[in-house]
Structures are given as structure tokens and as C-alpha cells.
Amino acid sequence: AQSVAQPEDQVNVAEGNPLTVKCTYSVSGNPYLFWYVQYPNRGLQFLLKYITGDNLVKGSYGFEAEFNKSQTSFHLKKPSALVSDSALYFCAALSSSNYQLIWGAGTKLIIKP
């Protein structure tokens, strides 16, 4: 079965430190990978995507993600965290064979001043 795993329910980081939110996937065919962010009482907002090409993808608000095919991972990263980055982050994978979008359960990111 196709799946997306976000192994950490919550990640705590001090402001100014680098952050990583983990995601691994299992989908058929070549994956299209996405990160979305959800602020309280808001809908999800697209951050970045990987389709093909360079394994390091840059997105909105200084976020980037690294695609690792051998580890089937797509971890979200940011060199220096801001308190305003505190939110819920979702990883999603789209199978290029059936175009079904599979969502992770989300990771709550808390940035402490």
C-alpha cells in the first residue's frame, strides 16, 4: 500500500537553530513530493515540491527539502528557524502512475524564542 510517514508528531527547535522535519514515502512509480504548512484555523499552504532534477528543492519562507531516492525520504529543512515558523507541516506524495495524492499525518513544529 502507498503511504507517507512523518515519524515525529512534534518537533521543538530554538529560534535561530536549524530545523528538520522528516518525511518518508512509499509510492508506486516516480514520486512527486510536496510540503504544505498549516497555520491555526487556516487551510494548508503550499511550500515546495520535487518533481525531477536537483535533489535539493527551495521553496517559500526560506524552506528547502532534500529528496533522497535510496532512503525514500524528503525531509524539510531551514537553516535558521523563526518563531513564526511554528505551525503544522504536512508531507504529501503523488504517484506518477495513478496520480493519487497520499498525505502524511503532519508534524507540529514549535519554535521557542
Place this chain on the structure above:
Amino acid sequence: EAGVAQSPRYKIIEKRQSVAFWCNPISGHATLYWYQQILGQGPKLLIQFQNNGVVDDSQLPKDRFSAERLKGVDSTLKIQPAKLEDSAVYLCASSLDTGDSPLHFGNGTRLTVT
């Protein structure tokens, strides 16, 4: 560009009552999605439209949920009758197509069934 519009933002109903949600996608977006998001979980796809045709409704509880997208633009999602477990946020999203285009989400409707 204007974003995805949803209404109402909040709705409280009693079990066995009916409720309807409305969504107006971004202009030109062919694909429209309705998701159910229960607190602490990722979004669960209820139904996906491509223009005014249904692409995927495999997880829609068809005995109580229905959705339509007349004229391939705005859409309504209805629940009749509601159950306590339907309490959730209902998110509408749209995208240019069904490929790798990112989804654009509305702010959702928070439904509470008492």
C-alpha cells in the same frame, strides 16, 4: 489572484440534521477537491472533480455525503443526516490540473455536530 473561497467558516448542528458547504475555486482551476480533516490528522480526500466530472469519490460516505460541481466551477458538499463523527474541518482545494500542480486550499469550514 483571489484564493479559494469557502463558506461558512463555522457551523454547529445537531446530529441527524443536514448541512451544506460551499466552495468557489481559483478561476481557471480545473480540479477541485473536498477534504475532511479531523483534529490531529492529515487531510482525507472525500471527492475530487475534474471540471464537472468526478475523478475519485472512493472515500466519500455516499449514504450521507453528496457533492456536486455544476458548470465545472463552484461546488457544494452536503451531509444528510449528520453524525457526531462528522465533526471536522472540511477543506476545499483547487489546482490547475490533476498532475503535479500544487493544491490551493481555502480556510475551511469547521463543523461541530452535537
